[in-house]
Amino acid sequence: MKNLIYVIIVSAGIFMACSTDEHLPDINKFYYSIPETGLTEKVNVGAYYFSYTSADWVKDYIDNPELGKYDILANPGLLTKQFEWASKGGLDFFIFNWDKKNTEDELLSVFASSYTSGAPKMVVNYSLTHLKATNASPLADGKLNNMISELKNLYTTHMSKEYYFKVENQPVVLITSLIPSSGAVNAVDFDLVMNTVRNEFKKMGVIPYFIGELPTGWRAPQTYKNNIITMDAVVLSNWAPTDYDKSYAFLSFNDISWKNWCDSTSAWNVDYVPCIFPAYNDSISVPNTKNFGVERAEKFFVDYCNVAKRNLGEEQRFVIVNSWNDYKRGNTIEPATGYGTRYLEILKDQFTVK
Numbered sequence: 001m002k003n004l005i006y007v008i009i010v011s012a013g014i015f016m017a018c019s020t021d022e023h024l025p026d027i028n029k030f031y032y033s034i035p036e037t038g039l040t041e042k043v044n045v046g047a048y049y050f051s052y053t054s055a056d057w058v059k060d061y062i063d064n065p066e067l068g069k070y071d072i073l074a075n076p077g078l079l080t081k082q083f084e085w086a087s088k089g090g091l092d093f094f095i096f097n098w099d100k101k102n103t104e105d106e107l108l109s110v111f112a113s114s115y116t117s118g119a120p121k122m123v124v125n126y127s128l129t130h131l132k133a134t135n136a137s138p139l140a141d142g143k144l145n146n147m148i149s150e151l152k153n154l155y156t157t158h159m160s161k162e163y164y165f166k167v168e169n170q171p172v173v174l175i176t177s178l179i180p181s182s183g184a185v186n187a188v189d190f191d192l193v194m195n196t197v198r199n200e201f202k203k204m205g206v207i208p209y210f211i212g213e214l215p216t217g218w219r220a221p222q223t224y225k226n227n228i229i230t231m232d233a234v235v236l237s238n239w240a241p242t243d244y245d246k247s248y249a250f251l252s253f254n255d256i257s258w259k260n261w262c263d264s265t266s267a268w269n270v271d272y273v274p275c276i277f278p279a280y281n282d283s284i285s286v287p288n289t290k291n292f293g294v295e296r297a298e299k300f301f302v303d304y305c306n307v308a309k310r311n312l313g314e315e316q317r318f319v320i321v322n323s324w325n326d327y328k329r330g331n332t333i334e335p336a337t338g339y340g341t342r343y344l345e346i347l348k349d350q351f352t353v354k
Contacts, residue, residue, distance in 0.1 A: 019145040029247040030256070037309040039353045043317045044167065045312055046123060047086070047324040049094040049334065052109050061327040062281055064338040078112045083119035085335055086324070089344030090351055091120040093165035095174060096323060099127035100150065112163055119164035125156055125174035125213065133187035144193060148200050154204065167209050167316050169287070176213035178234070194230035209316065211273060213237055218246065218257065221264040233271035234243065235312060236261075237322050240280045240291040240329075247292035251303050258311035271313025273322045276304045278343045298328075305312035305350035319351065 057069035067078050086094070096111070097105050111122055131147060133139035139147065151173070159166050159171040166172065175194075180187060194210065201208055212231035214224065217239035221228065228234050239254060241247035258274060265272045279296035282289050294300070308319045325334040333343040 014196040016036060025231060032252045034251050034255065034306045034310075037232060037306045039351065041317060042307075042353060043312065043319055043351050044092050044165075045090055045319050045321070045347065046090055046093040046095055046120075046165070046325065046349050047321040048125075049096055049324045049327050050328075051103065052315060052325075052327075059284055059328075061077060061284055061329045063327055063332055063338065065325065065327065065332075066335045066337060066340070069086040073106055073110060076114055079111065079114040080116075082324075083114075083333065085341060086120045086330070087118055087343065088348065089333065090348035091119045091321075093123045095123045095125050095171070097125045097127060097176075098194050099156070108158055112158060112161065113123070115163040119163075121163055121185065123172050124158065124175065125164050125176055126151065127176050134184050135186045139184065139188045139193055144196060147193070149195060151197060152200070152204070155201070155204070155208075156192075159208070160196040160206075170207050172209045172211065174211045174213050175218065176215060178224050178231075179216070179219075188227075190227040190230040198327070201331060209233070209275065211235055211318070217275075218242060221261050225264075225268070226263065226343070228270055229268045232262075233273050233316065233318065235263060235273035235275050235277050235318075235320055238322070239275065240282070241275070241294065242291060243291065247294070250294065251300075251307055254304070255307045255310060258307065262311050262313075266314055269315075271316050273310060273318040273320055274303075274308035274311050274315060275322050276308050277322050277331035278304075278333055278346075279330055282328065284330075285328040293330075296339065298346060299344050302350065304311045305346065308349070321347065 047237070049073055052069070053071050054069070065080065070078055072078055083290070094111070096104065098108070104156055108122065108124070128139065128147075131139055133143060151221050155171065155210050159173070164171055177191070210227060210231045211233040212235075214234065214236045215238060217236040219236060258272070262272045278301040280291070280294040281291065282291055285327060312319070321333055323329070323331050323333070325332050333347060334346070335341050
C-alpha cells in the first residue's frame, strides 16, 4: 500500500513539473488586457473614404448604411449629412485615393464644392500604380516628371485650398505603396523620387508632410527601412488578422507590433501612424479570403483606440481609421443599421483630450 501511495505521489510530481515547464513562454507577455490610456495633446484623426456606384452595391454586404445604397457622385447632397456625422465623431479629415482616374478627380471636386467650415478636410492618397514603374522602366525621368506634374496640379487644385488638411501649414499627402511588387523590386528608388519631389515643392515655397502607406500590416519595419526613411510618417493600413494566433490575441499582438514600429521609426525620425478599425469581415466581397474576421463590438473598438494611443508618433500625432465607409470589408464607422452613430461617439470620446 505504501508503495502504491509513493508511486502516485511521484507520478503527480512528474505531471506537475511538466505542466509548469519553466521553459514555456509566459502567455501574459503575449495575451493581455489593454489599459485605458489618456491624452495630453491633440491627435489628428482621419478616415479612409470610398466612393460607390449602383454596381458596387450588387453584393449584400454585412452592414447597410443609413443613407441607403448611395452614389455620392450622383447625389453629392448626401455629403452634408456625412460631414455632420464625421464632425460629431471628431474626424479631422477624409482620405481619398487618387490613381489618375476621372471618377477620383470628380469625387475631389464634389467634396471641394460641398465643403463647409468645420467639416472634415481632404487628404489625398497618391498612388504610384498608374505610373507603371518596372525594373526595366523605373520611376525616373519621364515617369518621375509626370508624378511631379500631377502632384503640383493636385496642390494647385486642392492642397493649397482652405478645405485641405495641413499640419503646421504643411499639406498632408499619403504616398502608396512603399511595398514593391515581387516582380519590380527595383522599380522605385524612393530616395531619388522623394528628394526630387520635395525639391520641386520647395521651389514653390511648399513643404508637404508625406505619409508613406504600406497597404498591409504584420510587416517588419526593417524590411522597408530604405523606403520608410524618405517619408515624414508611415502607416500600415490593414491589420486584418491573417492566422489564428493573431486573431486570438489580436489587440496585444497589435500592441507588441506597433511598439516595435514606434521604436524603429522613432530612431529614423519618422512618425508612426496607427491605423484602427471597429470590425473586419471581407468574406462576402472575397469568398475565399484567408483573413480571420473581427466581430463588431464596442469594447473591442474602445480597446483598439487605446492600443493606438499607446503607440503614437512623437512629432506629429495621427490616427487613421480604416474606414469611414468600406462596406466591402465590414470595417465602417459611418452610421449603418444596427449600430448607428455609436462608433463615432466612441471615437470622439477616445481621442478627446480630457
